[in-house]
Structure formats: structure tokens, C-alpha cells
Amino acid sequence: MITQTPKGTRDILPSESYKWQFLERQIADLCADFGYKEIRTPVFEHTELFQRGVGDTTDIVQKEMYTFLDKGNRSISLRPEGTAGVVRSYIENGMASLPQPVKLYYNISAYRYEKMQKGRYREFHQFGVEAFGSKGPSIDVEIISMIKLFFDRLGLKNIGLNINSIGCPVCRKQYNDKLKEYLRPSLGDLCGVCNDRFNKNPLRIIDCKEEKCRKVTVGAPSILENLCEECKNHFEGLKSGLDNLGIKYNVDKNIVRGLDYYTKSVFEFISDNVGAQGTICGGGRYDGLVESCGGNPTPGIGFGLGIERLLLEMESQGIVIPEQKEIEIYIAAIGEEADIYAQKLVFDLRSKGIAAEKDLMNKSLKAQMKYADKLGAKYSIVLGEDEIKNSKATLKNMKKSEQAEIALDSLYEEIINRR
């Protein structure tokens, strides 16, 4: 059907769009306070970028990307997340020669071919941040505190923060070997997917929800206890930094994140109101990503925050978002002459920044008043022959039902004075 949006997409109608605009303003303010500048990258990139950047072994790349050949026979993919494009841009535009760290944010749509569910769409929107060049835990703390403040400003409560460290390539390799050793005898008891994971990414087995796999992994060595000295110190630095800011967190050894590029710190903000898709925000450090995409070795960290899920959470917490500015004055006109006069009056008011409306449907006076009421106009005036002849009219306060005689050429001042 051509009168239906494609699966997993939807229209954002005026009854919703003001909420999005509100969040966009909040995001811009937040990022200004933290010194993050906006970056806009293309909706599509070369498929190889995501294969390299997000990871060949991930579900996202293997089965969820919108990939197609363009007319020049290039393999193109719609972005399934925001980080890869930003990393590409960092390298391409030589941002390594900018003052470090480079702190960027974006507010984008992203695309994944997934089965629909509450809080999960094929076209979804993400507010994300990426910071390049800083390897200490202090920027990890900054980024987490930024999200925390964002939620606080929106009035959200009870959003849990889980953190973990998944180590660097060095200690993760050692840990993986240890884990494989532990799991090898019980390989037959693991699910099929985990048998695949055993060679590709054994860390993910810890995260498996299958009952039989959990049984096997109960006593498995944890990555946290097997971090190298540097990673351990980094994680301690993150925790004490959060303590210092009074940010509560829970260490969850099972957070692994589905994207391959993460190293050291990973974190997620969780709600139980959104349904099965409770992760409102997820992120972490990716110290090897810039290099593996072809840049010089550069540490990085970032997060992605799902706008749809955020809105669901705000709704379930009963948070009211202010609507667009109301119509200040409705000018009702009777007859053709008055209508022409009203057109000019409305234009003059609008030119000066006053939201004004007039009839466009040839409605009766009564219907015009009704319409003014539905628009939520604060004031109305009625223009007929007499008013135009005398240059005077009655200004009516719609809420209080009070009326006052005013001169037409002082209408602007009268409205301003009543604000």
C-alpha cells in the first residue's frame, strides 16, 4: 500500500513534533555547556566503513544493514549507528591536528532491518557524542555525567546506570584464553550460537540469556578480575570519578555491548518502563577504532541515546513537554473589505513577531470565534465596517472574557503591554 509507511518507520506529526524540537533544544544546550560541537555526516556511507568500524561479526552488520549498490556499482549502506561515520570524518578531515580532545555530538536517524517491537524501529533516532584524543578516565566520567545531567534536566527519575570494563586487546586476549579453557569441557552444554561465539568472541557467551549457557558460565572467570594493570587503574579512576560527582552506578560484569569496537569502559542507562528495550542509552570507550579505520592510533569514547525510547520513558513518567508558542491574537473579519484589512493587520503583527491568525475559510463570525478558541488564541478582535471607519475595535481576552476598546493602530502596543 502506498498510503502506509514502510515497516518500522513512522510519521512524526505536529502532535508529537514539538516534543522532538524540545529535545533538540535541550540537547544543543547540554552540549554547549559541555563543550561539544555538532557534526553532521551523511545518512549513507561505503559499506566497508561499517564492516570495519562496527565489526564484521556483529548482528548489525551481518543481518541488519540496509545495503544496496548505487548506479556506479558501489556498495552503499544506510548508517546503522552514528560512531563509524564520525570516526571516518575525524580521519578524513585531519581532526587529529585540531586542539585535543575533539568533542563532537550528533542528532541523527539511523537504520537497522530488525523485527519491530516496542521502542525498536527500523528508522530510529539517536543523540550521540564522540570524544577523541583523551585516554584517561576523566573524559569517561565527563561523558557519563553529561547523560546524567541530561536526564536530571528533563526531570527523569530512576534511570539505572550500569558500568563495566571489558579490557584492552592485551588483557582481553589473555582473558579470552582463560575463559575458553574454562568453557572447553562444557562446550556441548552451550547453545548453538554460543558454540559459534566460542571462537569468534567468547566474551559474549557470558552475556547469553539461554538457561543452559548461564548454568555453565556461573563460575566462569570474570573479565573484571583479569584486567591488566592499566585497565584496572582506568576502571578505578572511572569509579572514583563518578563517586566524586555523586553519581550512583552499579557494576554489572555482564555488560558486553554488541558492537565489536568497545574497549575498557562500557556503560548503559536502563529503565524498566520501556518494555523489553530498556536500554535508553549505551556507550563506551573505543581506543582501537580510529586506527582500525585507517587513522593514527587515537583513543575515543562515546555513547548513543535512543530518542524514541527516551520519549517513551518520559511519557511513562508523566513528564509534560511545553508546546509551541500559542496564537496571541485572532482577527475575525466580517465582509470583504474587513478581510483585506485583516490580512494587512495580521501580516504587520507577524512581521513584529506576534503570532496572529485570520480566517482563511470564509467562515461566519461565530465559526471564526470558535476557531479562535480551538487555536488557543489569547486575544481576539472583530473587524467590521464600523471598526475600520473609526479605527477602533474591541480587544477581547479569550480566557477571562474581558473586553477593552482600543485604537487599531496601537494594536501591537496593546498586546505587548498585556503580556
Add this chain to the structure above:
RNA sequence: GUGGAUAUAGCUCAGUUGGUUAGAGCGCCAGAUUGUGGCUCUGGAGGCCGUGGGUUCGACCCCCACUAUUCACCCCA
């Protein structure tokens, strides 16, 4: 990819053991003595009853398929 639920007006939903012109509330439009909204009343527009087959004298209702929506698994924002 696996499993469940659902599909009637713009929205939220009724619709009798299968029976003749398919209903309500909200919303929209217009009126209720000629120039003033909200409350009330009256009227109107608006439905291929998701699509296609089947059973039946007869299907919104029963059966099958498809499509779409939705929830969960998985994955993730």
C-alpha cells in the same frame, strides 16, 4: 530468524446462535432569529468491516492463505 495476539469511521471501541439500510463516543463541518468562542441541543459528512479465496440460500461474524499491526525471544538505541 522463532513464537503469541490483533485487524470495523480520522481516533477509541460496540456489533446478538451467521439474517435484510453496520452503530456509539470523541474529533471534523453546519445550524439553534440577522456582529462574539467554551456548556447544551439539532443536523451533516465520513466505512470495499485489512486483502484474496472458501463454506452457506445468506458472512463483519465460521475456515484457509496473504498482508499489516503489536508483544515477547534474539539483538540493540
